[in-house]
Amino acid sequence: MSYIKLNKENLFYNLQTCADHAGGKEKIAIVLKDNAYGHGLLEIATLANQFGLTKAVVQTYQEAKIIEDLFEAILILADTQIDTYSHSFHIAINSLEDLSRVPINSNIHIKIDTGMHRNGISPDQLEVALLTAFEKKLKICGVFTHHKSADELSSEFFFQEAVFKGLKKDVKKICEKLNLSDILFHSSNSAALFREQNFSGDMARVGIASYGYLDAHEALNFPKLKPVLSLHAKKIATRVLKAGQRVGYGGTYEAPKDMIISTYSIGYGDGFRRLGGKPFTIANGKAILGRVSMDNIVVEGDDDEICIFDDARELAKLHGTITYEILTDQKSNIPRIIV
Numbered sequence: 001m002s003y004i005k006l007n008k009e010n011l012f013y014n015l016q017t018c019a020d021h022a023g024g025k026e027k028i029a030i031v032l033k034d035n036a037y038g039h040g041l042l043e044i045a046t047l048a049n050q051f052g053l054t055k056a057v058v059q060t061y062q063e064a065k066i067i068e069d070l071f072e073a074i075l076i077l078a079d080t081q082i083d084t085y086s087h088s089f090h091i092a093i094n095s096l097e098d099l100s101r102v103p104i105n106s107n108i109h110i111k112i113d114t115g116m117h118r119n120g121i122s123p124d125q126l127e128v129a130l131l132t133a134f135e136k137k138l139k140i141c142g143v144f145t146h147h148k149s150a151d152e153l154s155s156e157f158f159f160q161e162a163v164f165k166g167l168k169k170d171v172k173k174i175c176e177k178l179n180l181s182d183i184l185f186h187s188s189n190s191a192a193l194f195r196e197q198n199f200s201g202d203m204a205r206v207g208i209a210s211y212g213y214l215d216a217h218e219a220l221n222f223p224k225l226k227p228v229l230s231l232h233a234k235k236i237a238t239r240v241l242k243a244g245q246r247v248g249y250g251g252t253y254e255a256p257k258d259m260i261i262s263t264y265s266i267g268y269g270d271g272f273r274r275l276g277g278k279p280f281t282i283a284n285g286k287a288i289l290g291r292v293s294m295d296n297i298v299v300e301g302d303d304d305e306i307c308i309f310d311d312a313r314e315l316a317k318l319h320g321t322i323t324y325e326i327l328t329d330q331k332s333n334i335p336r337i338i339v
């Protein structure tokens with residue numbers, strides 16, 4: 001069996017660091033899409049609620065339903081198929097067509113494309129969008145955008161931020177005429193939150209930083225955070241591998257001497273990818289011997305259980321990817337334990 005430990009103290013430390021920078025817990029919306037970045041949706045939502053957060057962000061209606069009772073406001077990023085509408089649901093509007101898809105009286109946040117060119121309405125559609133939403137009796141609760149390079153050492157971030165701030169003024173003018181107030185303006189993900197010395201948004205949508213990582217250029221001098229997730233596996237069997245014997249598929253590891261080895265119940269079927277012959281040292285300092293199987297790895301010794309990793313950065317480097325991908329790789333059927 002493999003299992004995931006979620007470190008509550010580290011999660012709270014990361015959330016507090018974000019809240020301090022943003023200017024209060026009420027300014028943080030924790031991003032819980034994709035099973036809370038592989039950590040476990042309900043587990044992290046429950047802890048975030050305990051910490052005192054009142055806002056969350058998910059991708060789908062299905063996810064929002066699961067955590068409905070834990071937050072005052074849940075922003076649904078990309079799903080207009082809402083069966084039973086809840087007052088805590090806030091639906092992102094990614095195109096003008098979305099305005100006809102959401103239920104009447106829905107809380108909406110209009111997404112503007114300020115340069116990423118992925119989702120959102122273009123700035124010149126903004127007035128039409130606001131007026132249409134008003135006519136359709138949708139409740140305009142927020143206007144937001146997303147940065148394409150908040151984590152890179154370039155001025156692109158400031159350019160997009162300036163575009164958004166300009167649009168904010170336009171929105172405020174139109175909304176004044178419509179007698180609408182209390183609109184939340186938000187443009188920051190984790191990296192963008194820390195790009196601004198003095199955070200100027202009404203809310204930040206914080207994903208990866210909650211989980212203990214900021215995959216950004218070192219020169220940006222972001223705060224050190226603490227990884228929340230660690231992956232563990234229990235022993236299946238122990239044997240002596242005699243000098244010259246080879247272990248596992250392809251027999252790629254040959255014992256240089258008689259050694260005690262054990263198999264552990266973890267493999268690529270659990271989301272721990274094959275290493276393709278690259279050496280990897282697990283958290284206790286021992287190497288994985290031979291190939292990673294679907295449900296087995298081999299390590300020297302006979303410990304009852306081992307910690308495979310407690311920091312996703314090394315694996316991300318090894319696989320030529322980002323920590324986001326290593327974390328979301330973790331299969332949802334692995335038990336989660338909060339420590």
Ligand SMILES: *Cc1c(COP(=O)(O)O)cnc(C)c1O
Nearest residue numbers: 031146189190205206207208209
């Ligand atoms: C995923 C996502 C975020 C969170 O990004 P992080 O870099 O993990 O903080 C914020 N906003 C939107 C729109 C997203 O899709």
